[in-house]
Amino acid sequence: SQQGEEDPQALSIQEGENATMNCSYKTSINNLQWYRQNSGRGLVHLILIRSNEREKHSGRLRVTLDTSKKSSSLLITASRAADTASYFCATVGVGYDKIIFGKGTRLHILP
C-alpha cells in the first residue's frame, strides 16, 4: 500500500502565485523526499528532509515536515510556466529499506 498521500490531487494557479502541496503519511519515517515529473518523463529529485529536520529550502522551494502530524508540505513561490508538472512525495520508513511514493499532485500554471 502507498505510504504517502498528496493533497490536492490537482492544482491550477496563475503564474506568479505560490503553490502549496501537502503529503500525509501513515508510519514513522527516516526521511521524506519530493520529486517532480514532467509529462511522463523520469522523475527529478527536488528536496530530501530527514525526520529530525523541520524545514528546508532550495531556491523557490520550501519544504516543511511535521512528524507529530505525519505530514509535509511543498511550497513553490512565484510560480512559472515551467513549474507545470506532477509532484510526488516519497517516504522511507524507520527500519525499512523501501522508498514508497504517493499518487502525486498535478500542478498547472496558468499564463
Add this chain to the structure above:
Amino acid sequence: NAGVTQTPKFQVLKTGQSMTLQCAQDMNHEYMSWYRQDPGMGLRLIHYSVGAGITDQGEVPNGYNVSRSTTEDFPLRLLSAAPSQTSVYFCASSYSMGGRPDNEQFFGPGTRLTVL
C-alpha cells in the same frame, strides 16, 4: 556519467511472452529499484536491491523477477506478460548507508510497455 540508462524505450509484447527490461547505472550506487507507473496510481515499487546479490520485493512484485549480479545492472524480467502489466517502468538508483536509501534517487527515462 550516463547516469541511469534503461532499454528499450518502447516495447510491445503479446500475452504470454517474456522479456527483460534492462537498467544500468554508472554512479556506483548500491541501492537500485524498479517502479511501475499507471495513470492515477503514482509510482508503485516492484522490486529493489540494497547491493549486489541482494534483492527484495516491493509493493507489486507478482509477475516480475529480478537479479543483481553486479553493482551496475539491475534487470527486470517479465515471466509471462499479461495486459495488466501494460505500464511505464522506471528504474532508479541511489547512494545508500548500510542498505538504507538515505539519499536522493536518480531515475532513468523509463520504458513504455504495451501487452496485447
